[in-house]
Amino acid sequence: MRIGTPKEIKNHEYRVGLTPAGVRELRSHGHEILIQKGAGLGIGLADAAYVAAGAEIVETAVELFARAEMVIKVKEPQPVECQMLRKGQVLFTYLHLAPDPKQTQGLVDSGCIAIAYETVTDGRGGLPLLAPMSEVAGRMSIQAGAHAMEKAQGGNGVLMGGVPGVEPANVVVIGGGVVGYNAARVAVGMGAKVTILDRSLPRLGWLDTVFEGRLKTLYSTADALETCLADADLVIGAVLVPGAAAPKLVTRAMLRHMKPGTVIVDVAIDQGGCFETSRATTHQNPTYVEEDIVHYCVANMPGGVARTSTFALTNATLPYAIALANKGYRKALIDDANLREGLNVHEGRVTYKAVAEVLGYDYQPALEALKA
Ligand SMILES: NC(=O)C1=CN([C@@H]2O[C@H](COP(=O)(O)OP(=O)(O)OC[C@H]3O[C@@H](n4cnc5c(N)ncnc54)[C@H](O)[C@@H]3O)[C@@H](O)[C@H]2O)C=CC1
Ligand SMILES: CC(=O)C(=O)O
Numbered sequence: 626m627r628i629g630t631p632k633e634i635k636n637h638e639y640r641v642g643l644t645p646a647g648v649r650e651l652r653s654h655g656h657e658i659l660i661q662k663g664a665g666l667g668i669g670l671a672d673a674a675y676v677a678a679g680a681e682i683v684e685t686a687v688e689l690f691a692r693a694e695m696v697i698k699v700k701e702p703q704p705v706e707c708q709m710l711r712k713g714q715v716l717f718t719y720l721h722l723a724p725d726p727k728q729t730q731g732l733v734d735s736g737c738i739a740i741a742y743e744t745v746t747d748g749r750g751g752l753p754l755l756a757p758m759s760e761v762a763g764r765m766s767i768q769a770g771a772h773a774m775e776k777a778q779g780g781n782g783v784l785m786g787g788v789p790g791v792e793p794a795n796v797v798v799i800g801g802g803v804v805g806y807n808a809a810r811v812a813v814g815m816g817a818k819v820t821i822l823d824r825s826l827p828r829l830g831w832l833d834t835v836f837e838g839r840l841k842t843l844y845s846t847a848d849a850l851e852t853c854l855a856d857a858d859l860v861i862g863a864v865l866v867p868g869a870a871a872p873k874l875v876t877r878a879m880l881r882h883m884k885p886g887t888v889i890v891d892v893a894i895d896q897g898g899c900f901e902t903s904r905a906t907t908h909q910n911p912t913y914v915e916e917d918i919v920h921y922c923v924a925n926m927p928g929g930v931a932r933t934s935t936f937a938l939t940n941a942t943l944p945y946a947i948a949l950a951n952k953g954y955r956k957a958l959i960d961d962a963n964l965r966e967g968l969n970v971h972e973g974r975v976t977y978k979a980v981a982e983v984l985g986y987d988y989q990p991a992l993e994a995l996k997a
């Protein structure tokens with residue numbers, strides 16, 4: 626199969642969908658690899674390294690999209706990229722369609738086969754292609770939050786771990802999945818007082834065991850949230866209902882009961898965000914203030930540590946990319962029900978139920994689309 630990886634074009638996005646090591650693996654299976662010129666340059670992966678691994682360097686995205694049978698990238702296709710996709714072409718990347726009607730329509734119109742990293746499952750309740758970036762974003766959320774808590778950044782001037790004789794920060798984490806666990810790990814490590822809320826009792830039990838009393842777990846209700854928020858210095862939004870738009874758990878009214886200068890980091894912004902007042906921001910302008918609360922809502926946080934993130938992401942995606950290339954997308958998706966969960970759009974039809982429901986498309990089950 627001819628596989629192409631373009632240079633990412635989202636604001637300050639330096640990750641890349643394939644590393645030279647991945648190129649070498651795919652080449653060993655007999656596939657042809659196109660890499661757009663300079664795709665990995667921002668993170669020290671020179672074109673020469675890709676060539677040494679067996680790739681062909683292509684000058685432009687237009688040429689790459691025109692020649693590739695499967696496009697492997699990182700971020701959801703931007704409007705100009707949607708226009709370059711074509712019928713029958715496979716796209717393997719993050720999509721986050723539920724909060725993004727424009728992109729969804731672009732993919733439907735293109736006729737491509739769009740497989741989303743974030744909805745591939747592992748059969749044990751996990752999301753193996755979201756998890757590595759959730760690990761990064763979770764750890765980063767505390768780093769970003771700590772910076773935003775500084776007075777000059779609009780924060781309330783509280784130091785995460787305090788100092789001897791002075792209280793540390795109160796950190797509230799909403800959602801105790803991969804992002805939430807990793808955020809809590811770093812916050813606890815920095816000496817903060819951490820409370821983590823989730824709807825899953827088994828997950829709260831697991832967190833309680835792992836942290837051995839170094840944080841507080843709470844069952845997530847509006848009541849519990851309101852109480853925690855009033856006392857918080859930093860709030861991390863980390864909930865997920867897979868494939869669906871994030872539930873708006875924190876309303877504008879709730880913000881009015883919080884301390885001025887409190888920071889919220891809405892990691893769930895890529896699924897629309899779990900704060901009513903959240904809107905996506907960029908690495909260039911990551912924060913804004915509303916209701917005296919500092920909002921950090923960067924939708925591609927791992928892009929900020931693009932080198933670490935590229936290796937973490939491609940370690941996870943490569944086996945799936947190899948399966949798609951070796952078997953062809955149709956057989957690979959029919960054979961593997963977990964990979965099939967990634968199929969969001971197939972030749973003009975929406976094949977992911979939560980996306981079809983929220984955006985008003987007719988839903989076609991993935992297996993039916995593949996066997997038609
Ligand atoms: N902004 C960014 O750059 C990035 C964003 N993300 C996003 O972060 C979000 C979280 O991802 P993961 O941690 O991997 O998901 P996960 O599935 O591991 O965890 C989500 C947790 O939310 C909990 N939850 C669901 N509804 C809840 C509610 N009403 N109250 C409290 N908890 C609730 C679930 O029980 C689960 O434990 C996702 O939207 C993901 O796309 C992930 C990586 C990067
Ligand atoms: C998960 C995601 O959207 C990201 O890594 O940018």
Ligand SMILES: [Mg+2]
Nearest residue numbers: 895924925926
């Ligand atoms: Mg994102």
